[in-house]
Amino acid sequence: MIKQVKIHGPGKVGLDDAEKPEPGPRDAVVRVAACGVCGTDVRYVRMGGLGRAMPLGHELSGIIASVGAEVSNLKPGIRVVLNPTASANMIGNGGSEGGFTQELLVRNAADGGCLFPIPDALPMHLAALSEPLGVGMNAVDRTDVAPGDKVAVFGAGPIGLSAIATLRDRGITDVVAIDLSPRRLELASALGARATVNASEQDPWVELKKLHGEAALMGAPMAGTDAYIEASGAGKVITDVLQNAKAESRLTVVALHDQSVNVSFLWVMMKQMTIRGAMEYPADYSEAVQLLTRWDLSPMITHRFPLERISEGIEVASDPNAGGKVMIDIDLEVR
Ligand SMILES: [Zn+2]
Incomplete structure (x- = not known):
């Protein structure tokens, strides 16, 4: 038997016993x-x-741990990370498997695109950042930014931090992070933000105009920021960006917005802005692994718990002031 985390109702998380998975002909099992x-x-x-x-x-x-007879692209013993949505597996996203388990069945791993080898030198807990890093990376890739651009990242949770780390990796050095949590802003600095603004103490638009300069639009001063990445989930950020952004600026929304946002498309039209959404990962998932090999992103992980303390881990992760990524160490023997 193995342990497997499942949700059993609102707020109810169980560490259940499950059968050890056996791979079908096209599947793989990951320890x-x-x-x-x-x-x-x-x-x-x-x-x-x-x-x-x-x-x-x-x-x-x-x-x-094991592969089915038709799997030729993977072998037991290979260290890997997972693209959870590949081959329509939807692992941990409504599919029949989830990653908080000792042994994970990855269906149709023979397709390729599900599991990606990682270098021996990359520690497992850092390698597990590939997925959130991929989300932040995809947001950056969809924003049309180049070295010399001035960028503002709203929200310095794991996705915003991943975007900041990617921007630094891409040679974009003038990045301002905006958040309400001092702890998260410290992490943003550690991962490459040039400056940070605590929006609970300072008006981000006054600060952005100081840090990125001003650009006039029909005589009115707009922020000189070239591109915005919205990773906060606060509707007001989108309204404010459209109002304060300069002409030809870009906005990419990677945060989950539950509520509709009332915005002026007059601004979008007049400023010839580009607005994009970003979800999931770069076309080449292994790009996140490569970045993790180039840069030490360990500051992003602020908490580590063993699997037995999963509920505590989820509680910490739900507190925006707690810090960065909560990592669950499922098996420290697997290196
Ligand atoms: Zn995720």
């Missing part, structure tokens, strides 16, 4: 080393999951 707690995990727990007894967890690293 999981570490799995991060995502903002969406917190949401799933609050809403009681998608369907009955939903397996949770999708940000994981581990080692291939």
Whole structure:
């Protein structure tokens, strides 16, 4: 038997016993080393999951334990990270498997695109950052930014921090992070933000105009920021960006917005702005692994818990002031 985290109703998380999985001909089984707690995990727990007894967890690293007869691209012993949505597996996102488990069945791993090898030198708990890093990276890739651009990132949770780390990796050095949590802003600085603004103490638009300069629009001063990444989930950020952004600026929304946002498309039209959405990962998932190999993103992980303390981990992850990524160490023997 193995342990497997499942949601059993709103706020109810169980560490259940499950049968050890056996791979079908096209499947692989991964012995999981570490799995991060995502903002969406917190949401799933609050809403009681998608369907009955939903397996949770999708940000994981581990080692291939076994593969089916038709799997030629993977072998037991290979260290890997997972693309949870590939091959329609939806691991930890409503599919029949979840990553907070000792052994994970990855269906149709033979397709390729599900599991990606990682270098031996990359520790498992850092490798598990590939998934959230991929989300922040995709947001940056969709924003049309180049070295020399001035960028503002709203929200310095794990996705905003991932965007900041990617911007630094891409040679974009003038990045301002805006958040309400001093702890998160410290992390933003550690990961490469040039300056930070605590929006509970300072008006971000006054500060952005100081840091990025001003650009006139019909005589009115707009912020000189070239591009915005919205990773906060606060509707007001979108309204404010459209109002304060300069002409030809870009906005990418990667945060989950539950509420409709009332915006002026007059601004979008007059400023010839580009607005994009960003979800999931870069076309090449392994790009996040490569970045993790180039840069030490360990400051992003602020909490680590063993699997038995998953509920505590989820509670910490639901507190925006707690810090960065909560990592669950599932098996420290898997290296
Ligand atoms: Zn995630």
